[in-house]
Amino acid sequence: MSAQSHAAGIHLTDLQKTYNKTPVIPGLTAELAAGEFTVILGPSGCGKSTLLNMIAGLEKVSGGKIMIGSREVQNIAPKDRGLAMVFQNYALYPHMSVADNIGYALKVAGVPKDERTSRIQTAANVVNLGDYLDRRPSELSGGQRQRVAIARAIVREPQVLLFDEPLSNLDAKLRHDMRMELSSLHRRIGATSVFVTHDQVEAMTLADRILILNHGRIQQFDTPHNIYHKPANTFVAGFIGSPPMNLIEAQASNGAVSVGGVRLAATEISGDVTVGIRPEHIKVTESGIPVHVAYREDLGSHSTMVVEMENGQTLRLATQLGEPIRGGEWVHITIPEDKLHFFNAATGDALRSN
Ligand SMILES: Nc1ncnc2c1ncn2[C@@H]1O[C@H](COP(=O)(O)OP(=O)(O)OP(=O)(O)O)[C@@H](O)[C@H]1O
Numbered sequence: 502m503s504a505q506s507h508a509a510g511i512h513l514t515d516l517q518k519t520y521n522k523t524p525v526i527p528g529l530t531a532e533l534a535a536g537e538f539t540v541i542l543g544p545s546g547c548g549k550s551t552l553l554n555m556i557a558g559l560e561k562v563s564g565g566k567i568m569i570g571s572r573e574v575q576n577i578a579p580k581d582r583g584l585a586m587v588f589q590n591y592a593l594y595p596h597m598s599v600a601d602n603i604g605y606a607l608k609v610a611g612v613p614k615d616e617r618t619s620r621i622q623t624a625a626n627v628v629n630l631g632d633y634l635d636r637r638p639s640e641l642s643g644g645q646r647q648r649v650a651i652a653r654a655i656v657r658e659p660q661v662l663l664f665d666e667p668l669s670n671l672d673a674k675l676r677h678d679m680r681m682e683l684s685s686l687h688r689r690i691g692a693t694s695v696f697v698t699h700d701q702v703e704a705m706t707l708a709d710r711i712l713i714l715n716h717g718r719i720q721q722f723d724t725p726h727n728i729y730h731k732p733a734n735t736f737v738a739g740f741i742g743s744p745p746m747n748l749i750e751a752q753a754s755n756g757a758v759s760v761g762g763v764r765l766a767a768t769e770i771s772g773d774v775t776v777g778i779r780p781e782h783i784k785v786t787e788s789g790i791p792v793h794v795a796y797r798e799d800l801g802s803h804s805t806m807v808v809e810m811e812n813g814q815t816l817r818l819a820t821q822l823g824e825p826i827r828g829g830e831w832v833h834i835t836i837p838e839d840k841l842h843f844f845n846a847a848t849g850d851a852l853r854s855n
């Protein structure tokens with residue numbers, strides 16, 4: 502399959518979508534590099550599918566510009582945009598073989614039979630279904646069917662591949678397998694890919710860069726590493742991580758930030774501040790801040806706890822399994838200063854991340 506030569510970057514400029522006078526996407530500007538795998542992540546209803554559908558041409562734009570490569574495409578028909586899309590409901594034709602499902606679009610486009618056969622075989626090989634071409638969809642597993650849907654998309658050798666929650670119908674193990682397959686597929690074919698999900702694990706594992714959307718606005722567009730380690734605001738901080746980051750309303754004065762009288766860290770800032778600490782960075786220690794264990798879940802590989810400080814502040818913790826701690830006990834915790842995040846208490850924007 503021809504690779505990088507086919508990739509085209511996507512440039513969105515002040516892209517807008519309004520439904521019945523309600524702005525769903527008020528104006529979005531972003532550059533998705535050629536060959537890059539972008540994951541659009543955000544809560545339900547934030548505009549992910551709307552954004553993808555505008556790139557695909559399935560939704561009209563209310564304003565702004567979409568460039569694919571050097572072409573302005575927002576007024577061009579979907580089939581002429583050089584892209585292919587994979588949906589959550591992949592709707593294969595049940596009466597057709599795998600080969601005919603994969604090659605259907607080529608047939609409609611009038612591609613000659615010999616070329617069709619060879620492109621179908623290549624696309625099927627890419628998704629490891631080379632030996633399944635004669636099967637009917639009903640004779641395949643859920644993951645194999647989803648791979649047929651992907652083969653059907655890549656057989657057209659698109660410059661851009663769009664995915665809208667393609668793995669949501671699969672069970673946990675299959676999703677894991679498909680993540681690995683999509684990742685290696687992307688390395689092999691190199692098409693610019695845009696993948697919509699509300700699953701942060703999919704986003705963290707698949708993306709070159711994650712575009713975090715809330716209410717149609719970009720919250721952060723960055724590498725998975727920076728999204729986790731340097732969240733731009735409290736929305737991103739609270740959205741990524743499981744359990745999510747603790748966000749504590751704290752007060753900074755006289756060179757220290759504290760919560761309800763308990764000192765957390767030295768700081769130059771003063772006034773109200775939101776302090777963030779990830780559950781996995783809080784340690785249960787011999788001495789430190791005394792906390793009451795309100796709730797505990799043992800997950801095998803690790804456990805999570807909800808603890809309460811003497812001043813009533815609750816915190817979520819995730820710990821490697823060590824000493825068995827029962828709910829209802831008192832323990833001590835240490836919150837490492839270098840793991841703290843600071844956010845503007847009013848706007849939620851990051852002040853600095855240690
Ligand atoms: N055809 C439509 N008419 C009116 N409002 C719409 C239409 N399509 C979507 N919306 C609204 O636009 C907003 C964004 O919808 P969209 O489908 O893009 O969300 P999403 O992020 O993909 O959510 P999900 O994760 O649930 O799929 C929602 O508030 C939705 O109700």
Ligand SMILES: [Mg+2]
Binds near residue numbers: 549550551
């Ligand atoms: Mg959607």
